[in-house]
Amino acid sequence: MKKRLLSLLLITTLILSAFLSVSVSTSAAQLYGDVDGDDDVTIIDVTQIQRFLAGINDPDADAQKRGDVDADDDLTILDATQIQRYLVGIIDSFPAGKELPTEAPTIAPTEAPTQAPTEAPDEVTKVKNIIPIHFTNNKSWTAVYAYLFNGTTGAAQKAWPGTVMTNPVTNSLGEKVYSMNVDVTQYDRVIFSNGAQIQTTDLPVTKASSGYFIQGKAAGGKYLAGVYPYGQDKEGTIKTVSFDYPDGYKKNVYVWLPEGYNAADKSKKYSVLYMCDGQNLFGQATTLSGYEWECDESVLSLMQNGGDGVIVVGIACGSTEARRNHELTPNLGEVATVAGEDMSTYKNGGGKVFSDFVTDTVIPYVEKNYNTNSIRGIAGSSSGGIEAFYIGMENRDKFRYVGALSPAFILYNKSVWDNYLSTLDFSGDVPRVYFFCGSSTKDQLEQALYPNATAMEGWMKTHGYPADKMITKTDADATHSEGFWALYFPEMLSWCMDL
Structure with a gap:
């Protein structure tokens, strides 16, 4: 797992300043840096400048004057930077030519931070x-x-x-x-x-x-x-549990607990995301491609930005390609013919056995041994994507959301899918579903998966699935690898949890 070692000597101004609300007093008619006019210079003033520059809001004359702290008669990103430097005590006044506060900030660090913040920033990022x-x-x-x-x-x-x-x-x-x-x-x-x-x-x-x-x-x-997760050197903890799998062998399940998880604090409950191909989620050493999903990094980033922690549970795939193909293929009908591919390992798939293992063995174990709430998700990619989709559709009452990235929907033709979807009742409360697929011309597999992966949303609509509960994302550069799934995992998580 490629983790970024972060400086213990200086944390970015954006993060640190989110902790600070600095009051200054002045005898001047205008309080420079106070862009929003609330008689206080805070990180919100920096955000206001950025919104002005992005065209989201337009500054009035007073806001422009108060924000122009470098005295160049123009409101630019340099003004935002100067206010940030002021808030963290790097400078104690604005450049010459401006009316200055008569007192230094009442709260300012006297030296550079010695470690990264251990809690999500207050106010700004929230x-x-x-x-x-x-x-x-x-x-x-x-x-x-x-x-x-x-x-x-x-x-x-x-x-x-x-x-x-x-x-x-x-x-x-x-x-x-x-x-x-x-x-x-x-x-x-x-x-x-x-x-x-x-x-x-x-x-x-x-x-x-x-x-x-x-x-x-x-x-x-x-x-x-x-x-x-910028500003953090914590990684949470991983626990490995081995279960007897119904097909006659042992299967590892990896339970990742977010930083700050406290088993004794029963009042703090966590949602849980269950994922196929658990060996590819948290560390490069066990991945099949050299890349990993970086699920832990994304959850820690979400927590930094004010979101709740999520427990991620990865169910390892079979130890051989043939075993994995069997485990992660739901038996929905006649398997399609794919040119140049041996489809024998996909026929009569054991996807229901895997689905029952998740719902009847893994979920009860997790909910008995960890502090969880009622929000559950299921996700996967490739064969894991079609299996996660199948598990979510078969257990619509058990899962709040489903993530299917580069899903192997190609295993069945549209007629088989139509027949399967017609057997499901979508009239009640159903999970949110996130679809993703790449279409890189450098990857024949991803290109082959693309048509069915991007058509599924439309097929489901024709069978009554609510349009507002589905979204499909694509990427013309994306290949069939954990490297790209890791990039889209944060979006999947954010959209599925309706953040």
């Missing part, structure tokens, strides 16, 4: 939809730009290449880390670049997003990013 995101420049680009846009409408915060990121901090690896605030109701995608031809793929931005770093080249020459 402001409903504004979150800080961070980019670690571990490839030493000479400049870093952030291109924020809405993946549905295409509306961009600023024309390509976007906003140049400035004022980085340096982490313990000597890498520069850049930060900015994002209103996730306006923009849900970001591309980081050097301002020229070097760039990442499209990266989802959600309330379960925090830090990004470059993992390596993706198909098409763009960079694939990894995710991590």
Whole structure:
């Protein structure tokens, strides 16, 4: 599991300043830095400037004057940066030429922080939809730009290449880390670049997003990013439990507990996400592809941004490809023929046995031994995606949401799916369902899965499934790998939990 070691000497201004509400007094008619006019200089004033610059709100003349702390007669990101520096005590006054407060901030650190915050930031990141995101420049680009846009409408915060990121901090690896605030109701995608031809793929931005770093080249020459919870070096804990599987062998189940979980505190209850292919969720050492889902990083990021912790339970797949194919294939009818593929291991699939194992063995064990509430999710990818979908549909009363990423719906033709869906009653309360599939021209498998994976939402609508309970996301750069599923896991989690 690639974890980012973070600086113990300096935490980004955005995160730290979220803890501070700094009162200043002045004899001047205007309190510089007090953009929102509440007679207090706080991180909310920084957010106001960012919203002005993003075109979300327009400043009136007084707000523009109070926010122009660098005295250049223009309201820019530099003013926001100066206010942030002031709030954390890096400077004790604004640049010359401005009317200054007559007193230093009443609350300001006297030295750089010695460790990362251990709790989710108060106020700012809990402001409903504004979150800080961070980019670690571990490839030493000479400049870093952030291109924020809405993946549905295409509306961009600023024309390509976007906003140049400035004022980085340096982490313990000597890498520069850049930060900015994002209103996730306006923009849900970001591309980081050097301002020229070097760039990442499209990266989802959600309330379960925090830090990004470059993992390596993706198909098409763009960079694939990894995710991590900025400002934390905690990873939660993993417990492994072995069960007798009905097919006559042992099966490992991995229970990940979020940081702060306290078995003795019965008043704190956690929702639980159950996932197929548990060996690929938390650590690179046991993955099949070299990448992992980074589920723990995403949940920790969500907690940083004011969300609740989630217990993630991974059920390991069979020890051979044939065993995995059998376990994770629901037996819905005649298996489709796929050119060049041996489909024999998918026929007469054991998906119901796996489904019953999850609902009758794993869930009761987890709910007996851990502090859980009634909110459950089920998710998976590829064969795990079709099986998670099947489990969710068969147990609509047991799961609040379903995530099917690059699902192997190709195993059955539309006629088989129509027949199966027609047997289900969707009139009651049903789970939210998140579908995702890539379509990279560099990956024949993902391309083959794409048609059925993206058609399923429409097929379900024809059988009465509520349209507002489903969403389908795609990515033209995405290949069939944990590296891309990790990028979309935060979005799946945020959307499914209706955050």
